[in-house]
Amino acid sequence: MFLFPASQFSTLFSALFSHYRRHPLQLLALALMIMLATMLWTGVNHLTTQARASLGQSEQAVAARSQLERIDGQALTVADFVTLRRAGLCVTPWLEVERPGQGGRLVGVDPLAAGCFAQAAPAGSNNSPEPIDSPESSKEPAPAWVPVLNGEPFIDISEAVALAQNVAPGKVSLSLLIVPPEPASALPADYRMTGFSLGPDTGELGDSFLLNLDALGFLVLLITALLLRSVYQLGIAQRRDSFALLQRFGVMPSAINQVLLVEILLLALLSVVPGVWLGRLLAGTVSGGFGQALDSLFDTPLYASQSENWLTPIATMMAIVLLVCLAQNVRALLLRSAAMLPFALPAKFLTGFGVRPWPWLAMSLAAAGLAMALMAQSLPLVFFAVALVFAATGIAAPFTIAALSATLARKTQEPLARWRHTELGVMARRLALPLVALQFALAMVLAVQALVTVFEATFDEWLGQRLAADYFIEVPAGASADAAAQWLAAQPELAQSGDWHQVVSGVAQLPAAADPKMNDPKVADSKIGRKAQSVDLLALGPVGPLLTMWSLQAADDQPWQGFAAGEGVMVNEQLARRYPLAVGDTLVLTLANTRLELPVLAIYADYGRPAGEVLVNIELLPDEFVPAFESFSISTGASDMTTITDGLQRLWQVESVRVRDNKRIRELADAVFDQTFLLTRAMTFVTLVLAAVALLIMGWVFFSTRAWYFRLLQVWGLTKRQVLAQLGQLALTLTLSITLLALPLGVWLTWVLVHRINPLAFGWSLPMAIYPGFWLQLGVVSVLIGLSITLLMRSQLGGSGPKPVSAASLRGDER
Structure with missing residues (x-):
């Protein structure tokens, strides 16, 4: 050297x-x-x-996947886990324990039982993720996952069981996650699959x-x-x-x-x-x-x-x-190398x-x-x-x-x-x-x-407006959401406050169309300005204070009044940028073979995901529209919520209904923000x-x-x-x-x-x-x-x- x-x-x-x-x-x-x-x-x-x-690892651990519920509405137990495992199904327990005070949430998992998830086929790409008020469809295969017990929030399920003995029963929740079986008939008749997620999708x-x-x-x-x-x-x-x-x-x-x-x-x-x-x-x-x-x-x-x-x-x-x-030496070396080239570079290019x-x-x-x-x-x-x-x-x-x-x-x-x-x-x-x-x-x-x-x-x-309702109630499979909406509208407190609305999610089709900003007739005739695509559909109604508090990026004079009257739609920022759309543009969308042409009343922010979304009044949904998910967002006191859940159980003739406490999720997020x-x-x-x-x-x-x-x-x-x-x-x-x-x-x-x-x-x-x-x-x-x-x-x-x-x-x- x-x-x-x-x-x-x-x-x-x-x-x-x-x-x-x-x-x-x-x-x-x-x-x-x-x-x-x-x-x-x-x-x-x-x-x-x-x-x-x-x-x-966390995207695998908390990704929306499938869980099992009993048809009779009874709570799941260890006996259900044993029955399903003996039937040859890939099932693993998920035991959530909410510690008192600011202790936070712990999740008890069984790495041995979850071993079969590692061999599961990864979920296919989903270009239309569900909105924040609904978990993804249970038809999606569960992503491959093996829980890692390197610290909170995941602990061994035996430790979670020990902690659960010192916590109120309402603070403990047992779920059974499952890899959807093939064929679907392999699932015992006493159970059904539903979506499972931990909260808002903010990936x-x-x-x-x-x-x-x-x-x-x-x-x-x-x-x-x-x-x-x-x-x-x-x-x-x-x-x-x-x-x-x-x-x-x-x-x-x-x-x-x-x-x-x-x-x-x-x-x-x-x-x-x-x-x-x-x-x-x-x-x-x-x-x-x-x-x-x-x-x-x-x-x-x-x-x-x-x-x-x-x-x-x-x-x-x-x-x-x-x-x-050593940059100075490198520059000197470049100068010497350039001088040896057949076409000598001017020194100014290398010396300044x-x-x-x-x-x-x-x-x-x-x-x-x-x-x-x-x-x-x-x-x-x-x-x-x-x-x-x-x-x-x-x-x-x-x-x-x-x-x-x-x-x-x-x-x-x-x-x-x-x-x-x-x-x-x-x-x-x-x-x-x-x-x-x-x-x-x-x-x-x-x-x-x-x-x-x-x-x-x-x-x-954004988190405040999307979790504005205190509670989120999922409509069970086979239950009538319209009957529940009529029953909720008849409740005196909800009728007076208006702090509730129905949520229906699905998919809408947007046709190819010419961008109105393109003035070239050739481009307009080719209709390549806006590409045909499928977008998420979120139907809401009735319009109340939980919706009108949303902040809008762009809107006409009275967007929510027009939305309540079914005179237009709203779109999220992602769709407005991609399609593209502006307030006042006419949007053509197809819902179950029904064509709608409505103006865009407003554009709203939708952070956390890339999918386009259209917001429509629930009254505009055609009868033949098949929703992917239905739920209700309700704000009321804890005692009144018990009355509502009891009434919905009698109306739907189920033993229990799934209720998510949005207020608890918001408080936990604000506590560590x-x-x-x-x-x-x-x-x-x-x-x-x-x-x-x-x-x-x-x-x-x-x-x-x-x-x-x-x-x-x-x-x-x-x-x-x-x-x-x-x-x-x-x-x-x-x-x-x-x-x-x-x-x-x-x-x-x-x-x-x-x-x-x-x-x-x-x-x-x-x-x-x-x-x-x-x-x-x-x-x-x-x-x-x-x-x-x-x-x-x-x-x-x-x-x-x-x-x-x-x-x-x-x-x-x-x-």
Whole structure:
């Protein structure tokens, strides 16, 4: 590998490493940055990987599947389980125990009995999942599943039985999950299959959460690279005189590069390994709150075990460190390779164009990125557009500060102010990489904070309107939902409050049609604007307060009055985007061979799934329509609910009816809602701290190298206090300038996340919101960084410091 003897290598290595013996702060800064960056990225990567693996297991564990009920309505017992297993059916018990207080729900499962689920055929893709008020059809085969007992909420069924003995009977529920037998006649006549689910289907909300974490991890990696590059580049700049001296003594540049490669390899290895350990420790610290968030809101408990894979993060960070630290050598290698090609590339393509053309390059990249982000119809293009805009802002920010500083310096007459503005331009150019890293970190933190806040408020509102009713009652198979609706309408309390409605779900067909926005007659005649498709149908009635409280994204003047009169339909955002539709458009749908043409009265948000859905008045359903599922949503007191369930049992002539307590589900979700985005907030905070520490270290080191220059201010007649005040103004102006430049980037990134990435990835968007109060908090952080640099420089202004020994050290106009 090396072109010189080992003894010479040892001597050369000792000579080069002597720089760090003279400047241990730089070595400590570089090692600390590598370790902190590795810790941050490893923590994000480990938690995201763990969450994704857990999400996959949880989707199997809590997926809508089939369960058994007795025809006579009696509660299931262990005897039923034994009977069914002896009949050769794949059945496993599911025992839910609700602990008192805030203990939460535990699920007792039997891994041995559930072993047959692992051999079951996976469920086919369902492009029309059922709405939130109904479980999926029991005709779907159960997904393959083996419960993993690595912690709550899944425990061994023997433990659940022991806990159930100390809990009220109403807090214990036994279900028998089943893989639908083939043929269906194999099911004993005393039982029937029904749908089974744990609550609202919010799986895509979990996917959206993980997508944001992936984006966060990528930005963290980018910020890490910039910070490492900045620290290493400063050290290399201060060692150029040493390199030149070694070359005068006959040491080849290639030999110096080889020793530098070994040096950074050793330093990276010594810093990356503890960084990976600290990152896993950080992930373990916040995984408790993250797991509770996934469990409570996304039905995704973080119970998946993770193997101790250390090789991937170590190899990734080693590659990043080598890439960013040895980029200069790579560029030199490209130059030599390009010179050997038959068609020699112009050197400007590889060495840069100098200072002046950079603003034009930044403007070109920004224009291309903004236009692409606005018009792109695929996620890769949007991500590429974000990269272009970030590259443009990263190029433009230091030069913008330097240009403004030069302009102010020319216009001011005060000598100290002119010096301060000129020095600010020098610092902006010399600290370009850490400044850009801080700008990206501030923009990322701002965007994630806005996204998280909007996500929390929007999801809370959506969950409130979809679980507005206190109770949900499923209509048993063979029972008359119309008779139950008439009986409920006759109840005095419900008739007075109107807090109930009937829910009928099914499938509707939409024909191919021309998009009315297309004015081209050829396109309109071909009718390719709107593709024929099947969509979910949700029929509701009567219209009462539980429905009119829904928030609508777009609507005419009186949408619910028109809906109650059967004068139109409503569609969810997914269908409105995909078909496409707008308020006032005429929608043609087919229900059981009956054609309906109705205007779109409103568009409503429907988070958590990609399926299109049409909302119609229940009176519009034709007699021949066969519903897939029927239920009632009712809000009333607990005592009155007992009266209602007793009346429905007599009406339907069944022993019991299935009742879901929506209020309990909502209370459990609200109780832990503050911890939902604990991971995101923790990681963005640590990212901001990392960027702040990097700028602090870089600023301190940079100020220290120019301490001799700042002491000249004392020669000019300023006191030490006045010099320190000038440096404080300089540091505060620098950090606040980069904060101001980060604000538009953060607002734009928020817009991209909620209005471009989410709609393209999941079919629904989030409302856009900005929070100026948080901007002030970021400003305070920038002020603290500037003040910290000033305090650190206080000790550097005393005594004598090293003087520049050559004009090259002064760097001409960069003095």
